[in-house]
Amino acid sequence: xxxxxxxxxxxxxxxxxxxxxxxxxxxxxxxxxxxxxxxxxxxxxxxxxxxxxxxxxxxxxxxxxxxxxxxxxxxxxxxxxxxxxxxxxxxxxxxxxxxxxxxxxxxxxxxxxxxxxxxxxxxxxxxxxxxxxxxxxxxxxxxxxxxxxxxxxxxxxxxxxxxxxxxxxxxxxxxxxxxxxxxxxxxxxxxxxxxxxxxxxxxxxxxxxxxxxxxxxxxxxxxxxxxxxxxxxxxxxxxxxxxxxxxxxxxxxxxxxxxxxxxxxxxxxxxxxxxxxxxxxxxxxxxxxxxxxxxxxxxxxxxxxxxxxxxxxxx
Amino acid sequence: xxxxxxxxxxxxxxxxxxxxxxxxxxxxxxxxxxxxxxxxxxxxxxxxxxxxxxxxxxxxxxxxxxxxxxxxxxxxxxxxxxxxxxxxxxxxxx
Numbered sequence: 001x002x003x004x005x006x007x008x009x010x011x012x013x014x015x016x017x018x019x020x021x022x023x024x025x026x027x028x029x030x031x032x033x034x035x036x037x038x039x040x041x042x043x044x045x046x047x048x049x050x051x052x053x054x055x056x057x058x059x060x061x062x063x064x065x066x067x068x069x070x071x072x073x074x075x076x077x078x079x080x081x082x083x084x085x086x087x088x089x090x091x092x093x094x095x096x097x098x099x100x101x102x103x104x105x106x107x108x109x110x111x112x113x114x115x116x117x118x119x120x121x122x123x124x125x126x127x128x129x130x131x132x133x134x135x136x137x138x139x140x141x142x143x144x145x146x147x148x149x150x151x152x153x154x155x156x157x158x159x160x161x162x163x164x165x166x167x168x169x170x171x172x173x174x175x176x177x178x179x180x181x182x183x184x185x186x187x188x189x190x191x192x193x194x195x196x197x198x199x200x201x202x203x204x205x206x207x208x209x210x211x212x213x214x215x216x217x218x219x220x221x222x223x224x225x226x227x228x229x230x231x232x233x234x235x236x237x238x239x240x241x242x243x244x245x246x247x248x249x250x251x252x253x254x255x256x257x258x259x260x261x262x263x264x265x266x267x268x269x270x271x272x273x274x275x276x277x278x279x280x281x282x283x284x285x286x287x288x289x290x291x292x293x294x295x296x297x298x299x300x301x302x303x304x305x306x307x308x309x310x311x312x313x314x315x
Numbered sequence: 316x317x318x319x320x321x322x323x324x325x326x327x328x329x330x331x332x333x334x335x336x337x338x339x340x341x342x343x344x345x346x347x348x349x350x351x352x353x354x355x356x357x358x359x360x361x362x363x364x365x366x367x368x369x370x371x372x373x374x375x376x377x378x379x380x381x382x383x384x385x386x387x388x389x390x391x392x393x394x395x396x397x398x399x400x401x402x403x404x405x406x407x408x409x
Contacts, residue, residue, distance in 0.1 A: 100342050103371035107392035114397045143393050161375055 027080045034073045041066040095153040102146045109139045148280040152263065155287040162205035162291060169202055169209075169241050169312070170195045170234055176213045177232070180221065188227035191217070195234040200314050202241055208288045209312070213243070215281040216308045220247035223306070240294070240311040248305040257300065261286045285310075320344070322351040329361045336408055339386070341370040341377065349380060356385040365407045369400075 023029050045062060052058040115121060117132045124132070154160045177191055184191050220230040224247055233244040252260060252267055259265045264279040289296045293313045300306035317332060319325035321344045329337060337355065341348030348368065355361045365387045370377075373391045381389045387407050390400065 099373075100371050103393050107371060110393070111397050118397075147393075 025080045025083060027077050027084060030073065030077045030080060034070065034077065037066075037070065037073065041069075091153075095150065099146065099150050103143070106139055106143050106146065110136070110143070113139065145280075148284060151284050152280060152287075155284065155291075160287070160291055162208055162288075164203050165206050166201050166203050167206050168199070169204075169243070170199060172206060172210055173213055173232060173234060173243070176210055176217060180214065180217050183218070184221050184230075187221050187224065189221045189224050190227075190229045191221075191232070192229065193232045193234075196236060199234065199236055199241060202312055203315050204292050204312060205288075209292070212285040212288050212310065213245075215285045216245040216310075219281065219308070220245055220249065220306075223247065223251075224249035236314075237311065240313050242309065242311050244307055244309045246305065246307040251302040251304050251306055252298075252300040253302045260298065261296075322346040322348065325351060326354055326361075329355060329364065330358065333360065334364060336404060337364055337366045338369045338404075339366050341368060341372055341381075349384060352381065352384045352386060367403065367407055 045059075045066065048062050049059050113132055113136050117124065117129065117136070151160070173193060173195070177193055180191070217230065217232070224230070228248045230245065230247040233242075233246070235242050256265075256267045260267070261282050263283045265283075266279040286296045289310045289312070293315075294311050296308070296310040298306060298308040317328055317334065319328050323345060325337075325339075325343075328334075339348050339351060339355075343351065348370065352366060352368070355364065355366060366385065368381045368386045368389045369392055370390075371392050373394075378389045388403055390403060395403075
């Protein structure tokens with residue numbers, strides 16, 4: 001195993017790399033070096049002490065020298081910690097600024113378009129209404145992309161704060177199905193939902209879980225060609241509630257399967273809605289489920305369909 | 316309807332004109348919306364005017380802080396249509 005391999009095993013430099021800090025600025029790495037120096041110096045002090053046991057002055061000088069060295073390294077370590085904290089602070093400040101800077105013009109766009117579409121300023125011809133609709137859809141897309149990016153940034157910083165409410169997962173799924181009913185009809189997709197009876201309620205953030213279910217269902221509808229069916233299954237498995245979203249759509253090619261939960265990844269065989277979708281949905285969905293104490297996975301076969309599942313603990 | 320382009324002007328206008336409702340953004344030039352809110356709720360002349368915070372910041376901490384400082388409602392601009400905002404305004408005016 002080479003040096004880099006060993007380091008990655010201990011996950012020492014990963015957090016530093018995230019903030020673009022070099023190895024010698026990384027506190028974890030410096031701690032390792034300091035540990036090494038302590039060990040080496042202890043052994044050296046013993047050896048030297050043994051050799052010059054008649055001459056305590058030399059021993060004292062050696063000890064003083066090594067102690068000074070250790071103090072200097074400790075000082076460098078605290079400085080690198082400061083740099084890490086600063087980098088973190090700048091990153092969250094950046095996100096906060098960007099979210100505001102991007103969202104302000106977006107909300108202005110949205111409201112002005114609504115005003116124009118309402119006909120209150122002047123009457124709107126059919127052609128105009130069509131173009132306004134295009135404007136509105138595009139600004140909605142941008143707004144969702146910015147929201148997704150914000151969510152991802154919070155996930156990566158570990159700042160995704162989830163509300164906690166006691167809800168019925170069955171009710172939540174039914175709500176999502178209702179919202180996507182029209183979209184499913186337009187795509188000629190039939191949605192069926194089968195749930196066990198008398199399932200216990202769970203404590204989750206309903207908005208976030210709704211986002212997850214919506215994402216899985218939307219994907220199922222989106223990746224079905226022509227006409228098809230998506231089946232949702234909800235049941236209790238041990239101490240968890242198990243949800244499955246199955247579709248008979250295009251499926252995920254075997255080579256793409258290991259990348260499916262990565263940010264911005266979109267499978268090559270997208271047949272429909274080629275320009276929509278940011279590739280962020282599954283990454284966010286998996287992060288939310290894991291943060292809620294659950295697990296998410298899938299199985300898929302190209303040309304046959306995909307089944308995405310997740311479990312949430314019953315507490 | 317009176318609009319002010321920064322916090323200081325807004326405070327001055329609020330004291331003079333005593334509006335029925337104040338729509339307050341948070342990211343403002345010069346001073347932050349929270350400071351404006353604090354001052355509004357701290358002065359006798361403006362204390363009872365309902366304030367709706369209208370912003371694109373959506374952190375839970377910001378929402379809690381605004382409500383704690385005395386805002387009536389906290390609305391994230393991108394999430395609401397014009398009609399919905401009008402509803403909220405009507406509701407705050409009672």
